[in-house]
Amino acid sequence: MRGVVRPRPGGQPAGPARPGGAPAPGSAGVNMDGPTEMMPQVHKRRTGPEPELLTHREPGYDDPVDDYRDDYRDDDYDDEEVPLSQDQKRLRRKRIWRRVRRTGYVLTALMIILPLIGFFVAYQLVDVPSPQTIAKDQAQVAKLTYSNDKLITEMLPPDGQNRRMVRYEELPEQVKNAVFAAEDAEFMTNPGFDIAGVMRAAWNQLSGGQGGGSTITQQYIKKATGNEEKSITRKALEVVQAYKMNNTYSKEDIITAYLNTIYFGRGAYGIAAAAKAYYDKELKDITPSEAALLAGMIQSPSRFDEPEYMTRRWEFVLGQMVNNGWFPAEQAKTEKFPQPEDWEKLRTKALTDYRAHIQRRVMDELARDAGITEQDIFQQGLVIKTTIDPAAQKAAVESVKNVMDDESKNILPALVAVKPGSGEIVAYYGGNNGIGTDWAAAEQEPGSSFKPFDLVALLQKGMGLGEDYDGTSGRTFEGREAPVRNAGGDDSCGKECTVAKAMEKSVNTVFYEIAVEIVGTKAVRDAARQAGITSDLNGDKPEDAAPDGNISIGGGDTRVSTMEMASAYATFAAGGIYNKPHLVSEVRYPDGTVKWTPTQTTKNAFDKNDPDNNAKIARNVTESLMPVLEHSDLECDGDWECAGKTGTHQFGNTDDNAKAWMVGYSREISAAVSMGAEKDKKQIPLINSDGDIVYGSGLPGEIWLDFMNRYHKNKEPKDFPEFEAIGKTVEEFEAENRRTEETRNEDGNNGRGNDDDEDGRPGGGGGGNGPKPTGGPTIPTGEPSIPTGEPSIPTDPENPGNTFTPPFPGPGDVTG
Numbered sequence: 001m002r003g004v005v006r007p008r009p010g011g012q013p014a015g016p017a018r019p020g021g022a023p024a025p026g027s028a029g030v031n032m033d034g035p036t037e038m039m040p041q042v043h044k045r046r047t048g049p050e051p052e053l054l055t056h057r058e059p060g061y062d063d064p065v066d067d068y069r070d071d072y073r074d075d076d077y078d079d080e081e082v083p084l085s086q087d088q089k090r091l092r093r094k095r096i097w098r099r100v101r102r103t104g105y106v107l108t109a110l111m112i113i114l115p116l117i118g119f120f121v122a123y124q125l126v127d128v129p130s131p132q133t134i135a136k137d138q139a140q141v142a143k144l145t146y147s148n149d150k151l152i153t154e155m156l157p158p159d160g161q162n163r164r165m166v167r168y169e170e171l172p173e174q175v176k177n178a179v180f181a182a183e184d185a186e187f188m189t190n191p192g193f194d195i196a197g198v199m200r201a202a203w204n205q206l207s208g209g210q211g212g213g214s215t216i217t218q219q220y221i222k223k224a225t226g227n228e229e230k231s232i233t234r235k236a237l238e239v240v241q242a243y244k245m246n247n248t249y250s251k252e253d254i255i256t257a258y259l260n261t262i263y264f265g266r267g268a269y270g271i272a273a274a275a276k277a278y279y280d281k282e283l284k285d286i287t288p289s290e291a292a293l294l295a296g297m298i299q300s301p302s303r304f305d306e307p308e309y310m311t312r313r314w315e316f317v318l319g320q321m322v323n324n325g326w327f328p329a330e331q332a333k334t335e336k337f338p339q340p341e342d343w344e345k346l347r348t349k350a351l352t353d354y355r356a357h358i359q360r361r362v363m364d365e366l367a368r369d370a371g372i373t374e375q376d377i378f379q380q381g382l383v384i385k386t387t388i389d390p391a392a393q394k395a396a397v398e399s400v401k402n403v404m405d406d407e408s409k410n411i412l413p414a415l416v417a418v419k420p421g422s423g424e425i426v427a428y429y430g431g432n433n434g435i436g437t438d439w440a441a442a443e444q445e446p447g448s449s450f451k452p453f454d455l456v457a458l459l460q461k462g463m464g465l466g467e468d469y470d471g472t473s474g475r476t477f478e479g480r481e482a483p484v485r486n487a488g489g490d491d492s493c494g495k496e497c498t499v500a501k502a503m504e505k506s507v508n509t510v511f512y513e514i515a516v517e518i519v520g521t522k523a524v525r526d527a528a529r530q531a532g533i534t535s536d537l538n539g540d541k542p543e544d545a546a547p548d549g550n551i552s553i554g555g556g557d558t559r560v561s562t563m564e565m566a567s568a569y570a571t572f573a574a575g576g577i578y579n580k581p582h583l584v585s586e587v588r589y590p591d592g593t594v595k596w597t598p599t600q601t602t603k604n605a606f607d608k609n610d611p612d613n614n615a616k617i618a619r620n621v622t623e624s625l626m627p628v629l630e631h632s633d634l635e636c637d638g639d640w641e642c643a644g645k646t647g648t649h650q651f652g653n654t655d656d657n658a659k660a661w662m663v664g665y666s667r668e669i670s671a672a673v674s675m676g677a678e679k680d681k682k683q684i685p686l687i688n689s690d691g692d693i694v695y696g697s698g699l700p701g702e703i704w705l706d707f708m709n710r711y712h713k714n715k716e717p718k719d720f721p722e723f724e725a726i727g728k729t730v731e732e733f734e735a736e737n738r739r740t741e742e743t744r745n746e747d748g749n750n751g752r753g754n755d756d757d758e759d760g761r762p763g764g765g766g767g768g769n770g771p772k773p774t775g776g777p778t779i780p781t782g783e784p785s786i787p788t789g790e791p792s793i794p795t796d797p798e799n800p801g802n803t804f805t806p807p808f809p810g811p812g813d814v815t816g
Contacts, residue, residue, distance in 0.1 A: 128221070128241055128244050128245040128248050128249075140378060140379070140380070140381030140590070141154050141155065141156055141381060142154070142155040142377045142378055142381055142382050142383070142384065143155065143382075143383045143384065144355075144358070144359055144362065144384050144386065145383065145384065145385050145386065146385075146386060146388050146389065146390045146393070147385065147386060147387055147388060147389050147390075147424075147426070147585060148389075148390060149385060150390060152355060152358065152359075152386065152388065153351055153355055153359065155359065155377070155378070165260050165270070165272075166256065166259070166260060166270070166271065166272050166283060167256065168252040168253070168255070168256045170283060170284070171255070171256065171259065171271070171283075172283065172284060172286060172291070174286070174287070174288040174291045174326075175259075175271060175283065175286060175291045175294070175295075176255065177288075177291075177321060177324070177326035177327075178288065178291035178292045178294065178295035178317055178321060178326075179216070179255070179258075179259065179291075179295045179298070180216075180324070180326075181292075181295065181317050181320035181321045181323075181324055181326060182292075182295035182296055182298060182299070182313075182316075182317045182320065183215075183216050183219065183295070183298060184215045184216040184217075184219075185320065185324055186215075187215065187216045187217075187251065187255065188251055190215055190217075191243055191246055216254070216255065216258050217245055217246055217254055217258075218239070219258065219262070220245075220254065220257060220258040220261065220262075221241045221245065223261060223262060223263075223375075223379075259271040260272075262298055263298075263301045263374075263375040263379075264277070264278075264294060264297050264298065264301050264304075265277075265297050265301030265302060265303070265304030266278060266301075266304050266343050266346075269378075271283060271294065274294050274297075275290075275294070276346070277343065277346060278290070278293070278294060278340040278341065278343075279338070279340060279341055280341050280346055287338065288321070288326075288327055289314075289318065289335050289336075289338045290338045292314050292317040292318045292321060292327075292338075293310060293313070293314045293317070293337075293338055293340070295317050296310070296313030296314050296316060296317040297310070297313065299313065301374075301375065302363075302367060302373055302374050302375075304343070305343075310337075310340075311337055314337055314338070318332055318335065319332070344435045351434050352433075352434045352435055353432055353433075353434045354397065354428075354429050354430065354431065354432050354434060355434060356434025356435060357428065357429075357430035357431065357434055357438040357440065357441075358386070358388065358428050358430075358583070360438065361428065361430075361438070361441060361583055362384055362386060362583050362584055363377070365582060365583050365584055366384070366584060366587065366596075369582075369584075369598060370584075370587065370596045370598075372587060372595075372596065380589060380590075380595075381589075381590045382587055382588065382589065382590075382595065383587070383588045383589075383590065384584060384586075384587055385584070385585050385586040385587070385588070386583050386584060386585065387419075387424035387425050387426060387582060387583055387584070387585050388425070388426060388427065388428060388583070389426040389427065391711075392417055392426040392427040392669075392711055393426070393427045393428070393429075395427065395707055395710035395711050396415045396417060396427035396428075396429045396707055397429060398710065399415070399703050399706040399707040399710060400413055400415060400429060400432075400703055402706060403699060403702045403703045403706060404699070404703070406689050407688060407689050407699065408677070408687075408689065410677050410678060410679050410684060411675060411676075411677045411686065411688075411694075411699070412431055412437070412439050412675065412676050412677060412678060413429075413431075413439070413673060413674070413675045413699070413700070413703060414429060414430050414431060414438075414439035414440040414442075414562045414673070414674045414675075415427065415428075415429040415440070415562070415671065415672070415673050415703060415704075415707060416428055416429070416440050416562045416563045416565075416566040416671070416672050417566060417669055417670065417671040417672075417707070417711070418563075418566045418567050418570040418581055418669075418670045418671075419570070419669065419670075420570040420571075420573035420574035420577075420579075420665065420667065420668070420669070420670055421570075421574045421577060421579060422579055422600075423567065423570070423579030423580050423581045423582055423600065423601075423602075424581075424582065424585070425563065425566075425581055425582065425583050426669070427671075427707075428440055428563075428583065430442075430562075439562065439674065439676065440561065440562045440563055440674075441561050441562075441563060442561060442562075443535050443559040443560060443561050444559060444560070444561070444562075444649075444659050444674055444676060445554060445555055445558060445559055445649035445658070445659050446554040446558065446559075446560050446565060446647050446649070446659075446661055446663075446674075447553065447554040447555065447646075447647030447648045447649040447659060447660075447661055447696070448506045448508075448553060448554060448645065448646065448647040448648065448696070449554060449565065449645045449646060449647030449661040449662070449663045449696070450528070450551070450552075450553065450554030450558060450560075450647065451503065451506065451511050451552070451553065451554070451645060451647075452503075452569075452572070452621050452624070452625065452645060453524050453527040453528040453531065453533075453568075454511045454514050454515050454519070454524050454527075454552050455499065455503065455514075455620075455621055455624060456527035456530070456531065456606060456617060456621060457514070457515070457519040457520075457523035457524050457526070457527045458499065458514055458518065458519055459606075459616075459617045459620050459621070459726050459727070460519075460523070460527070460606060460607070460617065461518075461519060461523075462726065462727050463518070463726075463727045463728065464499070464620065464725055464726045464727025464728045464729060465498060465499045465500040465503075465620060465623065465624055465725065465727075465728075465729065465730055466498055466499070466500070466725075466727070466728035466729040466730045466731070466732050466733040467498065467499050467727065467728050467733075468496045468497055468498045468499075468733055469497055469499070469502070469509075469510045469513050469514065470495050470496075470497070470509060470510070470513065471486070471492060471493025471494055471495070471496075471497025471501075471502055471507045471509055471510045472486075472492075472493070472494065472495060472509060473485045473486035473492060473508075473509060475509045475512075475513075477512065477513070477516055477517070477549065479516075479549075480549060484508055484509050484512045484549075485508065485509075486507055486508050486509055492505055492507055493505055493507045493509075493510065496733075496737070497510050498730055498733050499514070499624065500623075500624055500627070500730050503624040503625065503627075503628065503645075504624075504627045504628055504631050505631070506628075506645075506646070508552075508553050511552045511553060512549055512552045512553065514552065515549055515551060515552030516549045516552065520546065521546045521547045521548065521549060521551050521552070522546045522547070524547070524551050524552060525537050525538075525546075525547050525551060527606070528560075528568065530571075530578070530605045530606055531567075531568035531569075531571045531572070531578065531605055531606075532564060532567040532568040532570070532571055532578055532580075532581070532605075533560055533564050533565075533568050534564060535559055535560045535561060535564060536557075536559070537551060537557060537558055537559075537560075538557055539556070539557030540557075541557070554647055554649065555649060555650075562672045562673070562674040563581060563672075564581075565661070565663045565672040565674075566581075566663065566670050566671055566672035567581040567670070569644075569663050569664065569665050569670045569672065570665060570670035571605050571618065572618045572621050572622055572625075572643070572665065572670075573622075573665035573666065573667060573669075573670050574618075575614075575615045575618050575619065575721060576604060576605050576606050576607075576614040576615050576617055576618035577602060577603070577604065577605065577614075578601075578602065578603050578604075578605040579600065579601065579602050580600065580601035580602075582598050582600075584598060585597070585598070605618070606618065615721070616724055616726055617726065619720065619721055619722075619723055619724065620723070620725065620726050622643045622720050622723075623643075623723050623725075625643035625644055625645055625664070626641070626642070626643045626720075628643070628644060628645055628646070629642055629643065629644055629664065632646060632696075632697040632701060633697070634662070634664070634697060634701045634704070634705050636666060636705070636708050636709060636712065637709045637712065638712065638717055639717040639719075640666050640668075640708075640712050640717045640718070641666060641667070641717075641718070641719050641720050642664055642665065642666045642708060643664060643665060643666075643720070644662060644663055644664020644665065644704070645662075645663055645664065646660075646661060646662050646695065646696025646697050646700070646701060647659075647660070647661040647662075647663075647696050648660045648661070648695050648696050651683075651685045651686070654685070655693070656685035656686065656687070656693055657685065657686045657693055657694060657695065658676065658677075658683060658685065658686065659674065659675065659676050659686070660674075660675045660686055660694045660695055660696045660698065660699065660700045661673065661674050661675070661696050661700055662696050662697070662700040662701040662703070662704040663704075664704060664708070666708065666712065666718065667718035667719070667720060668711070668712065668715060668718055669708070669711050669712075671704055671707055671708060671711075672704075673700040673701075673703045673704045673707075674700065675694065675699060675700045
């Protein structure tokens with residue numbers, strides 16, 4: 001506001017009064033509280049004053065705010081420490097928020113414009129796959145080779161056998177509806193992609209989740225191009241391609257291409273092949289219920305042999321068909337699962353011998369460890385190099401043939417050999433029926449061949465082979481009603497039985513006591529896990545629950561595969577170093593480019609913090625297992641040092657055996673042989689051609705020894721490392737016994753207990769070991785077995801005392 005006009009000295013008219021303010025420094029006679037005066041003219045040539053030249057004027061509240069001037073800088077007020085007024089604060093907030101809003105507008109515009117520009121550019125550059133070309137590219141032969149690159153077999157995709165391209169007019173309405181219900185109910189109306197699904201996929205990528213909500217068009221793009229990389233970039237490109245395909249081809253063309261290309265499992269590419277592979281029908285004859293199952297298998301086609309999964313998917317798709325009005329709700333309530341035909345009868349070209357088991361295990365390993373599916377293998381024509389050594393595989397097959405030629409075909413042996421120090425599976429024989437049960441992968445009761453893990457747990461506590469326990473038969477333990485018995489119910493090892501002697505004679509009562517009362521059954525389970533056993537050892541109990549005492553003798557809920565046992569014993573052979581067992585060494589594209597190689601898992605098994613103690617534990621186990629082979633007449637030829645353990649599992653509440661094992665190793669190789677028997681898919685007792693019960697030292701031991709001698713032939717013999725005992729030694733135990741005996745003699749008591757032996761059953765001692773004297777005194781207890789009101793558990797020389805009654809069904813749906 002301007003000041004009032006005042007007269008000037010000398011009669012000059014006064015100019016406008018200046019706004020009030022402080023006088024200039026050095027001025028005198030100026031009213032400090034008065035208005036600011038205009039300065040007099042300095043140059044006479046000026047005709048008038050320069051109003052407001054030196055004035056300071058506050059902007060009015062209605063004046064526009066200049067965002068590019070900061071009239072109220074913080075530093076101005078900081079210097080004078082003058083607080084801002086409420087109006088000044090309001091103005092500042094107003095300017096700040098205006099800037100924030102404008103920045104937000106710009107960023108939002110960029111977020112919208114840039115993707116649109118990228119989408120437009122990508123749309124011009126990307127190509128959409130031709131259905132005919134892609135169908136042709138998928139029909140490639142995959143190869144399975146030995147470790148030396150020699151061919152095991154060519155794996156022929158069914159394209160050249162049963163693929164038939166169908167036209168849209170040949171697609172039954174119920175088939176299309178089922179596929180829409182399973183994969184993309186809005187297919188006929190969406191633009192090729194689902195924006196909600198795209199956003200969900202992006203979020204899953206960022207958060208580490210799974211699933212992406214792809215439309216049928218996107219799925220076709222992904223499968224047709226073979227680009228299944230899990231990244232946001234790939235997903236964005238897929239959306240562009242799907243949109244372009246939607247604009248390039250009609251919906252009819254796209255769904256036809258999709259159903260001619262997609263994999264349905266059972267080796268079937270395309271819906272026409274799937275109709276044949278599942279129901280042996282022409283596509284036109286497929287019912288709505290059957291179509292629901294075929295559509296349901298698109299999600300995970302490799303699970304075609306899992307009845308529970310197939311049923312679940314069929315129910316889901318049928319429900320979606322009902323929800324979309326494509327299937328009557330009332331009929332769905334009474335619809336029965338459309339059981340597919342036996343695939344093995346429908347296949348026209350496939351391996352049917354032992355190599356089929358190798359191929360299946362290779363497929364499983366690649367899917368599990370590398371994410372390479374069966375569809376990827378055939379689509380890309382991959383060459384899979386296995387760890388199978390042709391000489392070792394030949395030795396395995398010939399050993400089984402030589403021993404089993406005159407035996408019943410109902411007896412089903414398996415053999416797996418693992419290279420210590422690498423985990424390479426060099427021989428794999430799951431049975432000669434390649435379309436039957438793979439007995440090398442089937443989980444079975446290992447019997448006494450599980451006892452080395454009891455010993456590992458004991459050694460980890462610093463206790464050694466010279467520790468002694470009550471080895472008499474018929475002992476009772478807290479928490480167990482039935483007594484634990486040894487072979488034939490005799491006192492096979494006496495009251496003072498060393499761990500070394502108990503392992504040699506496979507004395508159940510000693511190892512049961514070790515597991516239950518000395519180390520705990522959890523420690524036994526942990527030792528088995530450390531060695532390489534991955535199977536569930538707890539049955540229906542929680543994983544963290546303690547197994548029952550039967551784990552000590554490989555019975556009850558204890559089930560392992562032949563492959564696992566070969567791997568676990570390979571850990572002993574490698575001085576306590578665990579290597580993950582594997583069948584695949586390399587996967588290559590047809591041009592030789594490497595697609596994938598396994599990442600090897602290697603670690604100290606039994607003492608991760610002390611490598612020396614870890615090696616000592618493994619070597620002490622080996623020391624205990626070497627006499628078992630001599631006792632069982634299974635010593636390796638030549639100068640090869642070998643160690644091993646036999647095992648059997650009883651056939652229910654009988655004197656027969658249901659399972660028989662031999663597992664052993666040298667420095668060069670670890671091999672496991674298992675054996676069971678079936679008739680009409682029902683488990684039967686193991687009886688050899690002479691009508692005798694089969695024990696671990698019998699047919700399994702013969703196969704194992706034949707294989708080991710073949711494998712070692714023309715190789716330089718290797719000895720085990722030097723033995724260094726842990727804890728109490730056998731020599732210390734014997735010295736203590738001598739002193740005790742001398743004391744007794746001095747007292748005039750030179751009586752000795754009965755030197756009991758086996759009761760004449762073959763392979764006595766719980767490990768299939770033949771009847772031999774112990775070489776030491778045994779003291780009879782003179783105590784009868786305590787009756788429990790329950791039938792006594794039958795015994796056998798390798799695994800008596802097992803409470804497994806009645807037997808559990810085995811891998812072949814046996815009932816015993």
